[in-house]
Amino acid sequence: xxxxxxxxxxxxxxxxxxxxxxxxxxxxxxxxxxxxxxxxxxxxxxxxxxxxxxxxxxxxxxxxxxxxxxxxxxxxxxxxxxxxxxxxxxxxxxxxxxxxxxxxxxxxxxxxxxx
Amino acid sequence: xxxxxxxxxxxxxxxxxxxxxxxxxxxxxxxxxxxxxxxxxxxxxxxxxxxxxxxxxxxxxxxxxxxxxxxxxxxxxxxxxxxxxxxxxxxxxxxxxxxxxxxxxxxxxxxxxx
Numbered sequence: 001x002x003x004x005x006x007x008x009x010x011x012x013x014x015x016x017x018x019x020x021x022x023x024x025x026x027x028x029x030x031x032x033x034x035x036x037x038x039x040x041x042x043x044x045x046x047x048x049x050x051x052x053x054x055x056x057x058x059x060x061x062x063x064x065x066x067x068x069x070x071x072x073x074x075x076x077x078x079x080x081x082x083x084x085x086x087x088x089x090x091x092x093x094x095x096x097x098x099x100x101x102x103x104x105x106x107x108x109x110x111x112x113x114x115x
Numbered sequence: 116x117x118x119x120x121x122x123x124x125x126x127x128x129x130x131x132x133x134x135x136x137x138x139x140x141x142x143x144x145x146x147x148x149x150x151x152x153x154x155x156x157x158x159x160x161x162x163x164x165x166x167x168x169x170x171x172x173x174x175x176x177x178x179x180x181x182x183x184x185x186x187x188x189x190x191x192x193x194x195x196x197x198x199x200x201x202x203x204x205x206x207x208x209x210x211x212x213x214x215x216x217x218x219x220x221x222x223x224x225x226x227x228x229x
Binding site: 004033035042043045048055056058090092098099101103104105106107108109 | 145146150156157158159160163165203207210211214215216217218219220221222
């Protein structure tokens, strides 16, 4: 079974631009969660989607948004990029999501650099 | 406190045992996890333990859970150079209502010396 895939793997943007990251979960998984990893703040939860509905959201500004499609693929969007948005963005998929405690499988991440 | 706490660094000799400790925050967390991250890679689930268990063994890995102290540990037996990585503990903490989210510690950098 193929693992979680994320595209693109690397991205360079400038301040003020917007960016869209994509995540394809493991086949059959209906939950996708997104995390931001930075050296200063560590791993922080962004949001979780299950069956096209946002189930939970972390403490991030409204510039961070996401969606999930009927095939469970998910995208996250960051508008009006700031330097502090430079990070590794990880997505994880699971069958039922964090509420059930099921194992989350992580993708390799998208490394975003904002100049 | 609000943060899942881990010590930042651990160095061991090849062949020795490593013990990585973690203090989590939410007594209602139902699952506790250990993830491994190698340079430039995503997170790899190593093992997890359900909150009603005290111990779980999986080959070279032993997880101990002390619910009273909210303390979790990961022991790696016969540590190898390939075990050098950052290890994260995580809990599925209640965030709002009945929703839960994975909350991670800051990670422990394990260095295995030959």
